[in-house]
Amino acid sequence: MLEQNTPLDVSEQFYCDHGLNSEFQEQYGDIVLEDIKWSLEQVDYKLISNMSVYDDFRPWVETCRVKSTRVQNTLNWKLIGHTETVCEFWKQNKTWFRSPIVLKQNTKYHLVEGHSRFGCLKGLVSTGLISPLVKHLVWFGTVD
Secondary structure (H helix, E strand, O other): OOOOOOOHHHHHHHHHOOOOOHHHHHHHOOOOOOHHHEEEEEEEEEHHHHOOOHHHHHHHHHHHHHHHHHHHHHHHHHHHHHOOHHHHHHHHHOOOOOOOOEEEEEEEEEEOOHHHHHHHHHHHHHOOOOOOOOOOEEEEOOOO
């Protein structure tokens, strides 16, 4: 049984979307789900810019980073390659539409869900379209 205080957004992204995936279970199978304490926090890019990413997802993060850098030349936010709603949200709010999921152990951060969003943010910050000082909402799961 899951922690009763697990937010619905986390349940959908973390447990429902990936919970039955065998690779996902191998990556995170040693974590006791009931022990994770979830919090939605506003953080700047610097805090999360160097968080770890599962090796198999690094190429995808890089692809999304490169795609989002194309926005700088045309200011066509659709070049990010997401739905129209998500692209418009990036344009208007300079942040992601849905908060990614990050596991936090001590001072180490690991991205679990939101690789496209993270890559997109990396690209938009690198081109100056988004300031590294802008705050972004992130679901942090604290694991002791």
